[in-house]
Amino acid sequence: MAMFLMTISHNLRNRLIKNRFQHSSQTIQKYFHEVLVAMVNFSKEMITPPSFNDSSNGISNRLRQIFKRECFQNVMAVCDFDMIFRFVVVGWEGTTHDSRVLTETIRNPQHNFPMPPSVDAAYTHTRGFMAPYRNVRYWLSDFHSGGKAVGKEEIFNQCHVRLRNVIQRAFGVVKARFPILKRMAPYSFTTQTKIVMTCFSIHNFLRQISVVDILFSKYDNEVELESDNANQNQNSTTSSFFAASDQEFMQQFRNQIANELFQVFG
Numbered sequence: 435m436a437m438f439l440m441t442i443s444h445n446l447r448n449r450l451i452k453n454r455f456q457h458s459s460q461t462i463q464k465y466f467h468e469v470l471v472a473m474v475n476f477s478k479e480m481i482t483p484p485s486f487n488d489s490s491n492g493i494s495n496r497l498r499q500i501f502k503r504e505c506f507q508n509v510m511a512v513c514d515f516d517m518i519f520r521f522v523v524v525g526w527e528g529t530t531h532d533s534r535v536l537t538e539t540i541r542n543p544q545h546n547f548p549m550p551p552s553v554d555a556a557y558t559h560t561r562g563f564m565a566p567y568r569n570v571r572y573w574l575s576d577f578h579s580g581g582k583a584v585g586k587e588e589i590f591n592q593c594h595v596r597l598r599n600v601i602q603r604a605f606g607v608v609k610a611r612f613p614i615l616k617r618m619a620p621y622s623f624t625t626q627t628k629i630v631m632t633c634f635s636i637h638n639f640l641r642q643i644s645v646v647d648i649l650f651s652k653y654d655n656e657v658e659l660e661s662d663n664a665n666q667n668q669n670s671t672t673s674s675f676f677a678a679s680d681q682e683f684m685q686q687f688r689n690q691i692a693n694e695l696f697q698v699f700g
Contacts, residue, residue, distance in 0.1 A: 484512070
């Protein structure tokens with residue numbers, strides 16, 4: 435376990451692990467993969483989908499983020515406001531469009547997708563998914579540099595991104611803790627997907643046991659992280675997957691929320 439954790443947390447190669455623990459390369463390789471299999475099984479306990487229909491549990495407003503990293507995977511994840519990941523899908527190539535990951539996940543009943551209500555602008559604004567308004571300011575940096583939100587659309591977007599900031603922070607912790615995600619060793623793609631899932635599992639374990647941790651302390655408060663502004667302008671490919679009536683319903687619902695927010699903050 436120690437060899438495994440040093441490998442993924444410091445992104446060390448077998449030669450350095452061999453020198454540190456005085457084991458052969460074959461032994462290191464063997465136990466790395468044995469522990470990796472065990473950690474994938476462990477993830478089933480650490481990453482448990484929420485029920486968005488049960489508002490009494492305080493989980494009715496969860497957030498989702500798609501991320502592409504240097505290990506060239508497209509990973510879709512759901513986290514809660516405690517920065518605990520509740521749902522993770524791995525195994526998609528980094529070039530896969532975000533919306534395809536979403537639609538294929540929804541189509542596959544084995545995934546038991548929890549349908550979080552808040553999404554970014556890369557997705558169709560439809561029943562069950564509330565995206566921000568397009569072509570108006572959205573990211574926190576936009577409001578800090580450009581002044582107070584003006585109009586109902588900007589006020590809504592500012593509230594939306596403040597809620598969604600939690601998943602930006604959660605991913606920030608995972609990236610900082612596991613540099614292997616930025617520069618993955620030349621493992622097979624299957625092994626890489628298992629490593630990514632393991633990183634999320636360890637993150638959840640540390641968060642749930644309330645360990646005193648410098649990274650959690652750093653990211654516990656709202657911070658400005660890198661924005662995926664490209665997603666703000668890309669066209670979603672999920673429109674045909676959802677009924678037009680559902681999209682119209684959600685547009686009216688978003689406008690209703692925006693009008694109420696404007697009355698309070700405008």
